[in-house]
Amino acid sequence: MENLLSVQNLTKRFGAVTANDNVDLDVRKGEIHCLFGENGAGKSTLSACLYGYYRADSGVIRFKGEIAELNSPADALRLGIGMVHQHFVLVTNFTVLENIIVGSPEVGMFLSKSAARRKVEDLCRRCGIQIDLDREIWELSVGEQQWVEILKALYFGAELLILDEPTAVLTPQQSDQLFAILDGMRRQGLSIILISHKLREVMQSDRVTILRKGRVVATVETSGTTAEAITALMVGHKVTKHVSDRSIEPGRDVLVVDRACALGEWGEDVLRDVTFSIASNEILGLAGVAGNGQKELFEVLMGVRTLSSGGFLLDGDAVAVPTSREMLDRGVGLVPDDRFREGLIPEFGTAENLVLGWQRKPEYRRGPFLDRRKLNALAERKIEEFRIVAASADLPVERLSGGNAQRVILAREFLHAGSLLLANQPTRGLDVAASEFVYEKILEKRAEGFAILLASEELDDLLRLCDRIAVIFKGRIVGIVRPEETTLLELGMMMAGDASNLDGHLNDLSSKALRQ
Amino acid sequence: MGWNVACYSAAMLCALFSTAALLHLSGGDVAKAFSSLVIGAFGSQKALLGSLAKATPLLLVGLGTVIAFRAKIWNIGQEGQVLAGAMCAYWASLWIGPLPYWMAFAVLVLAGLAGGGALGLLAGILKTRFGTSEIISTVMLNYIVIFLLAYLLDGGPWMESGVTVAYHQSPPVNTMLEWPTLFGQGSAKLHVGFLLALGATALSAVLLERTPLGYEIRAFGSNPTALRFRGTDISRLLLVVMLVSGALAGLAGAGELFGTSHRLRAETLLGIGSSGIVVAMVGGLRPSGAMLAALFFGALKSGAIYMRLQSGTPAGLVSAMEGLVLLFFLCAAVATRIQVTVRSEVHA
Structure with missing residues (x-):
């Protein structure tokens, strides 16, 4: 297979720090190529060089066999290199179609929407994207907005698409849909560079280039290796995945939340009748797509957001008008997501x-x-x-x-902290080794007798660490499950809040319980 | 360090050159103007005392500004707070009975602090209660206080009576209540307020760098959200900062009244507040820096009087120079930060 992109001896320094040190990278036509590495390994710098955002200090970038002079993102775009950032750049009250064609060189004084529409529809069909081109951006889910970004790059003629941690904002189901689309693009002969530190995604790519401290450690065919081997290459040694010590049984209730309701900035319901409890020596996981009330729940428990009704008990005492001072004094610790x-x-x-x-x-x-x-x-x-x-x-x-x-x-x-630890996305943005360090410390606290509320987007981690997992959707706890009785798929369905699936899921659970 | 010194020296030179250019353009004798400025500021013991006396209120206002600005609370109502402090102290002097001198002195100091502090606090309450921007409210309160003083002195109860010409000023304060003089006499003397200002400098520095309250003030300036999440009542903190900031400006007003002018008069007090803000900014929002800046601007103001007499340079030139120094110092501050960025890239 021919190489679409070939990078040789690329070096990029920031002062005394070498972010990319003699990096070689080949991306074949029609492959999903994953860049994998810890934070600060040089993934983002490399992609920024490829997208023309940074200029490499030395080294050669060849695109379609010719040396590419990349002085700006515009250069990259002209050659056919597109990038989808983590944060979308879309006009929210424009339609999908308008967002895709805005800024394209073919648009002169007058928009020829019909021609553009045919081209976009064709792109959608070929990549397997189903989207209504006349809906406005604000009506779309995050996942669909991401498709618009992808379509935009393709419409501009991108043959190589760089995706920077595309699934950070998606539910597992949305991620699966994204990968289906990427698969469609691959079959169309397009190439994709995927930046990720999630192993599950790495394993869905064709090849993976592992970076460590700015250097390429290895480029391997995904089919010929294992997730463990890739992780070991990334960190340079074997990582022990910590698991909860099930021999420690949860004790007395430390935190009891009773029908807590709270309003948002515009008076909308952000928490609705949230009820749960956490015992000492227990980790309660909180799973949910970002923006479903997790942040507000943590704020309420930390005393920086007032409840509209309901309340909570800490160590058996009702906390009437909580302030952050009172919660700190009562031994509550908070690891905020931001x-x-x-x-x-x-x-x-x-x-x-x-x-x-x-x-x-x-x-x-x-x-x-x-x-x-x-x-x-x-x-x-x-x-x-x-x-x-x-x-x-x-x-x-x-x-x-x-x-x-x-x-x-x-x-x-x-x-x-003395008795209760609230941890909201404590490993967000951290690499595997750093995350495990955080988990190790949290498990130590569990063993010491802390009650811990742990919200995370890493469902695999919740499943191995938590005693129970509460799923939150639109401000409501839609279920509290035990990890040993739950699969990733079931969690994902509950997170998406699909009521029919949810009922089916709960039936499944109860029938499973009956069988046992 | 060397870079910082270079930046600020360059700023100083630029300010001097542009002032010289202004002078030259307006047809003045540059050399004579500058030499008379320097003689007027430092040329004699009398000149030096005059410079220190001028620096005193600037330093107090500057310190109040430093404390507020470090919290990124934009109290720019120093003009009104200076007046309020002077007015409150004057009012207290009218009611003061036969007290031992040191007690009467303490009452005047407290009244000055209270007047400025109350005005600052009012702006703070407007902010915490109604979310009014302190930038707007402090400036608006300036006008209210200025017009209140105008009323009181022009036909109001504090007008100097028994004269045929209206001077828009109060009668002289009771000579028994004048603040003690440290050095000098007559028109060139340094009153005890200078020591108060030096003490306030040391206290402000300790407050900001060494105490939990100073920690909270600095933290508020950097990230009030995190501070709120971590158990500090930020509304209360804001009120405290506005109170302290206003109180220091108020003390400056009381000191000018009882130490220097001995009559309540708008003209002697107006301008101190805005110059005090400049002092704080040029001083890099540090108490020690504010002290140096206050001494500099005090000398400038004092020397300017002599310069006007000697070379006939327009008085407005000093205000222009003050503005130029501020402008170039702010540029220099940006330049020092650029250097920091470049270096951090080198060593990151």
Whole structure:
């Protein structure tokens, strides 16, 4: 098979850091090629070079056998390299068709929609995309919006499509649909570069190039290898996947949420009659597509969003008017999903961030003053214990990588929380090794007797870590299941909130229970 | 470090050159103007005292601005807060009975703090209660206070009575209540407010860098959301910041009234607030920086009087120079940050 794209000895440096070090990459015509690696391995830099966003310091990029001069994304687009970003760039009150053709060179003064429509319809048919071209973007699901982005790139004549972590925003079902579409494109002879750190997706590609610390470790045929082998190549050693120790039985109820309702910014219902409990030594998973009330639930439990009705008990006491101060004082720890916005003071260093929320605690003061020496000593200890890579305890955390920033938050919460840990997407954006570190720490807390609420988009992880999993859809808990009695598919169906499927699913569950 | 010094030196030079250009364009004698400016600011003990006296209120207002701006709370109502402090202290002086001197002095200081603080607090309450932008409310409150003072001094109860010509000023304050002089006499003296301002500088620096409240103020400026998630009542914090910020400006007003002018008069107080903001910005929003900037602008204001007498340069030129220095210093601040970015790319 001929190579559509061939990269040789590509090097890209940012100052003293070499983001891509003599990278070689071949993408064949008609293949899905996965770029796989930990955070900071150089995947994004490489794709940015291919898309003309960065200029490589040295090395040769050949496209269709000819040397490609990529000075801007416009150059890449002209050659036939398209990119779908994680965040879509669509005009929400334009139709699908308008969004696809806007900005195309063929559109002159007047839009010739009929010709464009025929071309787009043809593209849809060939790739197996079913979408109404006259609907406006805001009416579409996230998955469908992504198809529009793909169609847009194809309409512009892309023969190589780069997708940057395309499934981060999708349900498992939507991901499957996406892969069906990608498969259709592959059969049309189009090539796809897929950036991902999800093994499930990597295994659906034809070949995978594994990057580690800016270098290519290997390029392998997916069919001839295993997920374990790829992971080992990525991190350079074997990763132990932690699992919950089932011999520890959940104890007394720590948190009991009773018919909690809350309203959003525009008075819409964001939480409806949410009821569940978490016991000590228990991890309750929270599964759901982003935006179904998870964030609001965490905010309510942290005392920064008021309930419109219902309430919750902590250690048996009703919390009447919760404030974040009261929840912290009662030993609740929070790992927020938006770590830089809700969990950290970006301009502060590790030392000061480690006491955020506890800055008035007598332990950290000497008289009326903050005890700098104590703070620094604490930071030194935690930097070592949590293996935080920071040049100094004073370096602003905004300069830390996502994984290291998350470790600062974990270190703080694990130090101060007493009985309940709320963790919303604690591994978002983290690579396998960093995620396992987080899970290891969370499991330690479970063994210590903490009650833990763990929301994650990584369903596989929820299944192996949690004692029970609650599924949230449109602000409602649509079911609480046990991992040993549930499959990924069933979870996905509940997350999509398909009531008929859900009923069937629940019937399945009960019949399964009957059989046992 | 070297780069920072270079940037700010360049800014200073640029400001000097553009002022010189302005002078030249307006037909003035540049050399004479500058030399008289320097002599007027530093040329004699009298000149030095005058410069320090001018720096005193600028420093106090600057410190209040530093505290608010570090929290990214844009209190720009210093003009009104200075007036409110002076008015409140004046009002207190009318009611003060026969107290021992140090007690009367303390009452005036507290009244100055209270007047400015109350006005700041009012803007803070408007923000926390109704979500009014503090930028709008503080500026609007300026006008209210300015016109209130105009009413009080022009036909109102505080007008100097028994004269045929209206001066828009109050009668002199009770000489028993004037603030003690540290050095000098007559028109060139330094009152005790200078020590208060130095003390306030040290306290502000300690407050911001060493105390939990300062931690919260800085955190609020960087990311109020995270601070709210982490157990701090940010509405209360905002009120505290506005109170402290206004109070320092109010103290500046009281000091000018009882230490320097001894009469309540709008002209002597107007402009201190806006110059104080400039002082805070040029000082890099640091108490120590504000102190240096206040000394510089104090000298500029003091020297300008002499410059006007000697070379006939228009008074507006000093305001223009103040603006130019601010402009170039802000440019320099951006330039220092650019250097930081370049370096962080190098060492990242």
